[in-house]
Amino acid sequence: SLAVLLDKVAVDDSVRAVIITGAGRAFCSGADTDEMIGGPGDGPHKAGSGGAEDLRRGFKLAQRVILGIHKMEKPVIAAINGPAVGAGFDLACACDIRIASELARFMAAYVHVGLFPGYGGTWLYPRLFGSAKAAELMYTGNFMEVDEALSFGFLNSVVSEGELIATAEKMARRIATGPPVAIRLAKTMMRNGMSMDLETSLEMSAAAEAITLSSADHIEGMAAHREKRRPWFKGI
Template sequence: MPIPMKWSVAQATAHTSQDPVEQRGFKLARKVILGIYQMGKPVIAAINGSAVGAGFDLACACDMRVASESARFMAAYIHVGLFPGYGGTWLYPRIFGTAKAAELMCMGNFMEVDEANSLGFLNAVVSEEDLIGTAEKMARRVASGPPIAIRLAKTMMRRGMSMDLETSLEMSAAVEAITLSSNDHVEGMVALREKRRPDFKGN
């Protein structure tokens, strides 16, 4: 599923408010970010313009990211004396490494689209006109794949980041048994022999 994203600095740093209604909104934002990260289906972000603070964290929680040529990114919290409270301290080191994560959090510099792309943060950089179309094309490609295998691959990738290799290999063996016994696997092998596109059903 592609998520169009364009966040302003005001939106990203608005959690300075003490209004109870807005505070509930901030809690909801954290649930959204966690939900995206844990969702069984891959999530694709389409990023146009500046993604800062919570908007940057939301992009980090997604599985794949397409950005326009004008996109740039900032963990803006430091500029208003705040802590990255939407998962940034957990997400940034895993995506960028500790050195870049520390720079993002402690210096608050913009990361331009070319740097983000060179660091492997982005899957594609396109014109603003092609942004949504590219994200939707990627989403269709993912949607045409085997649902069980894709869901399990994402789940294992996420869980594997917090476990050792031996445990990951043991869990992967159990997961592989599920895909090997699926009708999608049978369909994939038949389609390969028949030299046609597989028609996966998710069972």
């Protein structure tokens, strides 16, 4: 399952960037949620779900994916090959970088079936789109097309279907050649900084910069700059 894979790559130092994409025509739809978290029958909407405890357990399993991406120190790239609907939209929202094909579109579909957006939408949408657009997405369940998503800054780029994976891989390679410690600290600070005041953020930033100033990667970066060559960052 995706949750298990995320747990593995989070602690694998040989992995410096992660790409998530859909296996079929869609990036991820609401119907894909069970497979996303652990296989058919494991999700909160499985047929014949039991009482409240079974439902709570199912949601916690699905939420592991969103939290796994959010807490992972490594950048996660969404290569959005098609529609991202319901939990699939929230999955895309949780990623750090989003590259979409022209076939992608987005919907917070919960309202169509009388459900609350239980996979982080009420936290993610306002931060990505602002409160007014977030409200529209949640209250209407209207599709958002790629052009509009790009105009909101939700997408980094839109490419043809045939170029999607190559574009995502190029981005991942670019990130992977960078200094891992500095990049991981930057992601952590960006995510945590949204809940900090400016003074606290500056204090944490000073501590993070002190870590990078004493790192071997900083020494290598400065040496490469002086010697006019590409740096070789090892993540220490």
